[in-house]
Amino acid sequence: MRLFLTITSLLTAFICSSQVTNEVNPPENIKTIILQELTSERQIPLIKLGKTLTLKFDDINGDEADYYYRINQYNFDWTPSALMKSEYLRGMDEQHIQDYVNSYNTLQIYSHFRLSIPNENVRITKTGNYIIEIYDDEDEIVFSKKFIVYQDRANVGVEIKRSRDLNHIESKQVVQFHISPQNNFFNNPKQNIKTLVFKNNNIKNSITNLKPQYTIGNKLMYRYDQEASFWAGNEYxxxxxxxxxxxxxxxxxxxxxxxxxxxxxxxxxxxxxxxxxxxxxxxxxxxxxxxxxxxxxxxxxxxxxxxxxxxxxxxxxxxxxxxxxxxxxxxxxxxxxxxxxxxxxxxxxxxxxxxxxxxxxxxxxxxxxHSFIDGNFYQTENEYTVVVYYRDIGARYDQVIGLGSASSINISN
Incomplete structure (x- = not known):
């Protein structure tokens, strides 16, 4: 019986650790959530390791509620990382958000909250996928947001092409790219390199299953067509x-x-x-x-x-x-x-x-x-981002080693 309970506990822990974690959407009183690198104009939660990530949001209850935050690391597929928190954070999270101020001269009263990372309490020390959870004084999650921390350890070149499929040549855009290490080489890249390709500011609309097709020198080449295609959509x-x-x-x-x-x-x-x-x-x-x-x-x-x-x-x-x-x-x-x-x-x-x-x-x-109302037009200007992950032999987490981007304004055949 003791052996059975032990095995059951281990299986339960394995199942829990392999579950994909999604964002928790905010309640109706939480508005205007902005999570981005402090100096970036793009509203994409991508932050270079060592730079400042800023989270801002409003609570239209306007009652100066107490909010706290915690930060967790995840694998490429958003399952929990095997690392202990002390391995990717220096200092302590689960701290009170103290930077807040009430609205001024507005009909809608609200409290505006702001959090910067790193701060005097915590610093992120490793690249990877992360989720920041905002919770209240009853330890209930109010909302959560994904973000990605990266380093420039690989060069990523991105081009946007029209589809080679004549059925979609007027309606799809294809992302082609190459990856090359800056210093060392990649061990077993078909297994150890993973990529995230997304359109505009929306990580939810992404492609994640691309493998390098071939190499030229030390460059990994991704020259897919349909597998790396997005519906072009229309301007906003x-x-x-x-x-x-x-x-x-x-x-x-x-x-x-x-x-x-x-x-x-x-x-x-x-x-x-x-x-x-x-x-x-x-x-x-x-x-x-x-x-x-x-x-x-x-x-x-x-x-x-x-x-x-x-x-x-x-x-x-x-x-x-x-x-x-x-x-x-x-x-x-x-x-x-x-x-x-x-x-x-x-x-x-x-x-x-x-x-x-x-x-x-x-x-x-x-x-x-995305096209039933607005249609799809290959001429539409979209921005595409490629994020590169690498897990070396024996490593316990997915590093983010580079990213590249390109606009379809320069689309070619």
Missing amino acids: FYFDNKDIRGGNISLRRTELKDLYHNYLYTNRSRRHDTYTYNPDINGGFVVRNLNADNSNIEADYTQIHFSLENFENIGSRKIYVIGNFNNYQLDKNSELKFDQESGLYKNTSLIKQGFVNYKFITLTNNKID
Whole structure:
């Protein structure tokens, strides 16, 4: 019986350690989560080892709640790492977030929280995949965010091509790249090298199963077509309400109720249109109040009214509005509902003031379709990022040894 219990405990521990960990989405009172390298303008949670990672978020309850953080390392596939916390952190996490301030001169009261890593309590010492968990004084997780720490130990060259498949030559973009070590060579690269390839600011939309096809000198070559292809999509829509009472080409009208309400011009399906270049920031958003000194605490929250004109039968599909502003989250807050009176699909979302990119996607049978509303056009400007992982013989964790990026604005045949 004792042997049986021991084996059962070991199996349970193995199963738990092999489970993939996903982000915990925030409750409705937590808004505008931004996690990025301090000096970077890109809203992608990629940080070079030794640089400063900054997490910012708002609590619209505005009650100066107590929040704490913990940091855990993960393998390439987001299963828990075999390393002890003391092996990848110097100092102690599980500390109180002390840097917070209440909003100033806003209709929507909120508390703005800010955390920088490294800080006086903790420093990350190894590259790899990480998740930062924010939890409350009852040790309940409020939300969590993934981020990746890397070093430049390999050169990564990236090119964007049109698909060689004639069925998709007008609608897909292909990511081709090569990897070469800066100093040493790779041991058994087909087994020990792994790559993450993603589009724009969305790590959730990624390709992870590519192996090097061949080598030229010490370069690992990845010249896939369909296996490394992404639907090209379309440029993002945007709105700009940095002047909350002013009008512009994206705001149809503004009303002051309990808060400001901004009604956007109705968007329509672009699936059957010809491609039109419309510069965007690839799904990102910038918090900004034109009349403020510190937009972090002086930018107000507004009720943004989205509307979509779509005459095609959507069947069992659900339509959502997504972007970095809501972490591409598909839930009741981002879903559009059909309004019988106007014949439009509508959504109202509470969003912090500034410049915001957004797009519409559909979901059916747990399958996301980025093109049903907007179509796919190979000319669309997208940015692609390749992250390289390496686990040497005998190593106990996946190092991140380099990254490369390229824009499809330079797409070639």
